[in-house]
Each structure stands twice: as structure tokens, then as C-alpha cells.
Amino acid sequence: MKKHLGVILLGLVTIFAITGCGASKASTSSTDKKTIIVGASPIPHAEILEKVKPILAKEGYTLKIQVFTDYIQPNVALNDGEIDANFFQHIPYLNTYNKEHKTDLVSTVKVHIEPMGIYSKKIKSLKELKDGSKIAIPNDASNEARALQLLQKAGLIKVKKVDLPTVSDITENKKNFKITELDAAQLPRTLDDVDISVINANYALQANLNPTKDALFLEAKDSPYANIIAVKKGNENKPYIKALDKAINSPEIKKFIEDKYKGSIVPAF
Incomplete structure (x- = not known):
């Protein structure tokens, strides 16, 4: 009887361990993550994202900004999964990068235009x-x-x-x-x-x-080179990316861009 009881208890422990591991994995899955890491150039991208932080916080998300000073590493980090999105480039640059590096990064929303x-x-x-x-x-x-x-x-x-x-x-x-x-x-x-x-x-x-x-x-203000949020293909409809897109295209951010940069940077939404 004791032998049978031991087997039953061992089985229950095993089931609990498997269930626990499964629950832990689901709770940290990419579909319901609450911390968003975005790579960005220092100015104006990181500055704009700082204003996005409190908007996302109200929705239950924590925004972490990783600053890059070149045009290559933000896409490398995004493709490697080190960051969730980046904010530094326009669509023509993104298209060229994808073609040259055989990556599959996509844009989600337009944010602003930086006249060259x-x-x-x-x-x-x-x-x-x-x-x-x-x-x-x-x-x-x-x-x-x-x-x-x-x-x-x-x-x-x-x-x-x-x-x-x-x-x-x-x-x-x-x-x-x-x-x-x-x-x-x-x-x-x-x-x-x-x-x-x-x-x-x-x-x-x-x-x-x-x-x-x-x-x-x-450059004229009707330039097609609007800076965008970019993500890996397949992540564009994830809840945390949708939340990021909504926050960065909010009336508060539009007003910030207009007030802060006074025409040097122009909202594209």
C-alpha cells in the first residue's frame, strides 16, 4: 500500500511540475508581455519615447528605451530579438536594409518627418x-x-x-x-x-x-521619408505593439512634437 501511495504522490508531483512550467511559460509569452524595449536614436526619437512612457504606464506597460548612435545596430538588435521595436528610420531605409540583409522587418505606424x-x-x-x-x-x-x-x-x-x-x-x-x-x-x-x-x-x-x-x-514638409516604428514581421499585431503604436500616435505626442521642435520635426499622423 505504501509503495502504491508513493507512486501516486510521485505522479502528482510530476503533473504539478509540468503544469507549473507550462503556466510559467505562458505568463511570460510574447503576446502578453508588459515590458516593451524600443531601440532609438538619441534625438528626437528617444526624447519622444520618454513622453510615451507615462501614456503606456496608464495602460499597464513599462517602456524601456535603448539608445543607438548609428543606423545599423538598431535593426540588428531588432532582428536578433534583443529589442521589441525600433524607432529611428524611414520606410525607404527599412526596405533597403531588408533587401541587403535578407531580414523581414516591417513598419507599423508613421510618427514624424525629419527634413533633411x-x-x-x-x-x-x-x-x-x-x-x-x-x-x-x-x-x-x-x-x-x-x-x-x-x-x-x-x-x-x-x-x-x-x-x-x-x-x-x-x-x-x-x-x-x-x-x-x-x-x-x-x-x-x-x-x-x-x-x-x-x-x-x-x-x-x-x-x-x-x-x-x-x-x-x-527638404519640403511633404517629404515621403516619415520616421516609423519597426518590428519583426509577425509581431505587428501583438497587444504590446498595438499599445506602443497607439501611444506614440496620441494627441499628447503630436502636441509635444509641435511644441518642442517648432517645425524642425513635423508630426506625420
Whole structure:
């Protein structure tokens, strides 16, 4: 009898252990997680996310912000599952990254537009550019194309009508401008060495440049390059991502962007 009782008790312990493990796994499943980790550039993305924190807290979520200072690692971390979402890029950049790295990251909502601008410490007007002047632009495919198209709109060069023009697609360069491609984060540091530099707004702001005041030429506000929330495909409808999307597209965040950046950063929702 004691032997049979021992077997029964052992069976109950085993069932309890299995049930307990299953319950523990379910409670920490990705569908009902309450802590959201988002990778972001320092300015303005992390600043905006700081204002999202209390909105999400009211919904029972804790937002953790992981700051990145380049355009590669946020997507690497997202694809590797180290973060739940990222907020630093626009759709053309995301599409190019997916194609080049064979990843499957998707956008969920648009948040804001950062007008790309042409800056200089050496001249006050683009009319002052001379033959052979030095120009620095971003070296990643989507932002290089964007910069070249901006230079074209400013009347400095002409490029082929292709999706992602590169320097080899320049069809007219009457003043023989010398164009150098560099990492986008380094462009503000080039202003002492080149005549003009085409800089993304987030890096301009980090360098204490005000796009609406300091840019010699600024991208139009109807730019298609809206910055977005990105996640791994399959996670876009998870409750915690839906909560993040709703919070970052809230009236409170729209007002914050308008009040804080005064036209340098424009809401896209």
C-alpha cells in the first residue's frame, strides 16, 4: 500500500511540475508581455519615447528605451530579438536594409518627418559655391539617394530618374562639385572640412543645428521619408505593439512634437 501511495504522490508531483512550467511559460509569452524595449536614436526619437512612457504606464506597460548612435545596430538588435521595436528610420531605409540583409522587418505606424537639410560653416548661401566645392552626403543607399535628390532640388546637380540614385547617376554637375559619401552620423563633423554637408535632421539636432534656422536649403514638409516604428514581421499585431503604436500616435505626442521642435520635426499622423 505504501509503495502504491508513493507512486501516486510521485505522479502528482510530476503533473504539478509540468503544469507549473507550462503556466510559467505562458505568463511570460510574447503576446502578453508588459515590458516593451524600443531601440532609438538619441534625438528626437528617444526624447519622444520618454513622453510615451507615462501614456503606456496608464495602460499597464513599462517602456524601456535603448539608445543607438548609428543606423545599423538598431535593426540588428531588432532582428536578433534583443529589442521589441525600433524607432529611428524611414520606410525607404527599412526596405533597403531588408533587401541587403535578407531580414523581414516591417513598419507599423508613421510618427514624424525629419527634413533633411544642406548646412555649411563656410558659406551663407548656395550661390557662393565655387567650381570644385566639396560636398559631403550620407553613404547608405536610401539617404544617399535622398541627399542627391535634395541637391537636385536646390539646383546644384541633376540625377537620373531612378529609385535610389547614387553618385554614378549624376547626369549634370556643371561646377564639378566633389561629392564625398560618409556615414550619416559623421556628417556634422565634416562642416569644418567641406563647403556644404547634407545632414539628416536627427544628427543636425544632436550637433546643435536648428534645421529651420541653420539649413541653407531644407527638404519640403511633404517629404515621403516619415520616421516609423519597426518590428519583426509577425509581431505587428501583438497587444504590446498595438499599445506602443497607439501611444506614440496620441494627441499628447503630436502636441509635444509641435511644441518642442517648432517645425524642425513635423508630426506625420
